[in-house]
Amino acid sequence: AQSVTQLGSHVSVSEGALVLLRCNYSSSVPPYLFWYVQYPNQGLQLLLKYTSAATLVKGINGFEAEFKKSETSFHLTKPSAHMSDAAEYFCAVSTSGNTPLVFGKGTRLSVIA
Amino acid sequence: DTAVSQTPKYLVTQMGNDKSIKCEQNLGHDTMYWYKQDSKKFLKIMFSYNNKELIINETVPNRFSPKSPDKAHLNLHINSLELGDSAVYFCASTRLGGELFFGEGSRLTVL
Numbered sequence: 001a002q003s004v005t006q007l008g009s010h011v012s013v014s015e016g017a018l019v020l021l022r023c024n025y026s027s028s029v030p031p032y033l034f035w036y037v038q039y040p041n042q043g044l045q046l047l048l049k050y051t052s053a054a055t056l057v058k059g060i061n062g063f064e065a066e067f068k069k070s071e072t073s074f075h076l077t078k079p080s081a082h083m084s085d086a087a088e089y090f091c092a093v094s095t096s097g098n099t100p101l102v103f104g105k106g107t108r109l110s111v112i113a
Numbered sequence: 114d115t116a117v118s119q120t121p122k123y124l125v126t127q128m129g130n131d132k133s134i135k136c137e138q139n140l141g142h143d144t145m146y147w148y149k150q151d152s153k154k155f156l157k158i159m160f161s162y163n164n165k166e167l168i169i170n171e172t173v174p175n176r177f178s179p180k181s182p183d184k185a186h187l188n189l190h191i192n193s194l195e196l197g198d199s200a201v202y203f204c205a206s207t208r209l210g211g212e213l214f215f216g217e218g219s220r221l222t223v224l
Contacts, residue, residue, distance in 0.1 A: 034212060038154075043117075043203060043215035088154055100146060100169060101213055103156040 002027040002093045006104035014112050019063075019078040021107050023091030026072065031093045033074040034101060035065055038088040047089075050074060061085070086111045116140050119204050119216035126194060127224055133190045134219045136204030143208065144168070145187040147179060150201040150218070159202075162187050191221075199223045 007022040025031055032051050036044040048059025055067040065076045074091060088108050092101040117138045126132055138145065146169075147159040160179045161169035167179070176192045187204060201220045205213040 036213075036215075041218075043217040044156075044205075044213070045215070046212045049212050090156065100158050100161050102158075106154045106156075108154075 002031060002095050002099075002102050004091050004093050004102060004104035006089075006091050006107050008107055009105065010108045010110065012110040012112060013081045015083055016080050019076070019081045019085065019109065021076040021089050021091075021109065023065075023074045023076065023104060024072050025074060025091070025093045027093060027095055029095045031095060033065075033067060034092040034094075035059065035063070035074075035076050036090045036092060036103075037061075038090065038106075040087075044090065047076070081109075081111045083111050083113065085109060117204055117206055117214050117216040119202075119219050121219060122217065123220050123222075125222045125224065128194055128196060130194050131190065131192045132194060132221070133188055134202055134204075134221075136187045136189070136216060138185055138204075138206040138214070140206055140208075140214060142206035142211075142214070143184055144206060145181065145184075146205045146207075146213070147187065147189050148203040148205060148215075150203060152200070156203070160187075160189075194221075194223045196223050 003026045005024045034049045035047040038044045048057045050067045058064045063078045088106045091104040119136045144163045146161045159173045162181045165181045178190045181187045201218045204216040
C-alpha cells in the first residue's frame with residue numbers, strides 16, 4: 001500500500017524567502033504524485049502533479065516540485081513566498097489511475113511580512 | 114459554472130439525527146469520492162464510485178450510506194449522528210488516471 005509523509009506540520013517563512021515543503025512517499029510501484037493547496041474554508045486545488053514524465057514539475061502560482069526516486073521524495077518549492085501563499089498544503093500519492101489518492105497529513109504554511 | 118458542487122455547505126444538528134449531503138459534478142467524470150477531513154486537517158477516503166457502482170468502501174460505520182443515482186451525482190446519508198462525525202466532508206471526482214477535483218466541502222457539526 002502506498003503512503004505519504006509530510007515533514008513538518010507547520011512551516012513559517014518570511015515574505016520573499018524560499019518556500020520548501022517536504023514530502024516523502026512509499027509505493028511498491030511507480031507512483032503518481034500530487035500537491036494540493038487548501039485555503040481557509042475552501043476545497044483542495046491542484047498545484048501540480050507528477051505522472052512519470054519530466055522529474056521537475058512546474059505548477060501554478062510559481063510552485064514546482066522535483067521527483068527524486070532515489071530519495072522517494074517529491075518536495076515542493078517556491079523561490080519567493082508571497083502573503084497569499086499562506087494555506088494548508090497536501091502531498092498525495094496514487095499508484096495508477098484506478099486507485100484513489102492517499103494524502104499526507106498536510107503542512108500549514110505561514111508567511112510573515 | 115462550479116465543477117463539483119456540494120450542498121449544504123454547513124450543517125448543524127443534534128446527536129441522533131439523520132442528515133444528507135448532496136454532490137454533483139459537471140465535468141463528465143466517471144469516478145466520484147467522499148473524503149472526510151477531521152479537525153487536524155487529515156483527509157481520509159470514505160467511498161469511491163465508478164459509473165454508479167461502489168468501488169471502495171473504507172472502514173466507515175454502516176451509519177454512512179452513499180448513493181449514486183447517476184454518474185454525475187454522489188450523495189451521502191448519515192444515520193444516527195454522533196459527536197465524532199463532526200468534520201468537513203469533501204466530494205471529489207476524477208477521470209481515470211487524472212487528478213481529483215474537489216467540491217468546497219460540507220462542514221458538519223454535531224451537538
